[in-house]
Amino acid sequence: MCWAGAMDSSFELASETLARFAGLTIPGRQVQRVVNAFGKQAASWMQNRQSTPLQAPIEVLNIQTDMTGIPARPEELIDIKGKQPDGSAKTRQIKLGCVFTQSLDDHGNPQRDPFSSTYLAAFCDRTDFAALLWSEALKRGYATARKTVFIGDGAEWIWNLVSDRFGDAVQIVDFYHACEHLHALCAVLEPDEQRALTLFRKWRKRLKNNGLPRILHDTSQRLASLGATARAEAEAQLPYFQNNAARMTYRTFRRKGYFIGSGAIEGACRHIVAQRAKLSGMRWLCSGAENVLSFRCLIKSNFFDDYCSKYSQAA
Secondary structure (H helix, E strand, C coil), X not given: CHHHHHHCCCHHHHHHHHHHHHCCCXXXXXXXXXXXXXXXXXXXHHHHCCCCCCXXXXXXXXXXXXXXXXXXXHHHCCCCCCCCCCCCCCEEEEEEEEEEEEEECCCXXXXXXXXXXXXXXXXXXXXXXXXXXXXXXXXXXXXXXXXEEEXXXXXXXXXXXXXXXXXXXXXXXXXXXXXXXXXXXXXXXXXXXHXXXXXXXXXXXXXXXXXXXXXXXHHHHHHCCCCHHHHHHHHHHHHHHHHCHHHCCHHHHXXXXXXXXXXXXXXXXXXXXXXXXXXXXXXXXXXXXXXXXXXXXXXXXXXXXXXXXXHHHHC
């Protein structure tokens, strides 16, 4: 019931799945109650499970994190600031983390090791989430890993988390988020759409080859010719690059065999959260969403059978 309730797109569909494949007549509301009854236990088991002894230190341990919004019920949105015209919110932000190992393919490019990813999701502040992610990293071999790589989208809370818990990690801003900011900068510097696109393509290649200092220099040269409004818009983009300059030496990172994209956590936002908790008409209590997502993380981390085995032994 917990598997079906977490992995099907609704509790009603989970009910139908159980009826069709197991011959069990269980209402969707009952599936929901069971998921809520065991969700906290599943999350606790995941957080407190024993780590598997490693045969050798991990060469590169990857850690990624992000936030995504979940449509919430009105009582969960009181005093929550959002992006609606009146400042209200329709969603609550949940934090996700992903830890995985990598190897290199025949061309020397990094590839995620199959079945090596573990996930966690929680509604909590940065400090508490940092503790959860650090605990998961320790279980995955962070203490003895030869190198740890932390990739994020450039948000300040992520790098504060890294400084608190993963100070020795190589920090990388996701290349594709950096390109989004670069595209916005080029659109301001070149009002003509085609010329802006040409400039973006040129600077994107430059950025990938450790050319951020030159981009910033050329931008400063162009600012003088802009009007006051355009200059202010361009200058608003600059701190993102200036504050993250050391995290954008992409050619160096690639030569060392590191990922430069946060595809693992971006994918998790879709296949763990969006495909279950962000469908049309859904409105969640935070507790209910967290229970469902605890099981989805458990399943996607390939620990569901281990959890069930431990639980049945305890029973």
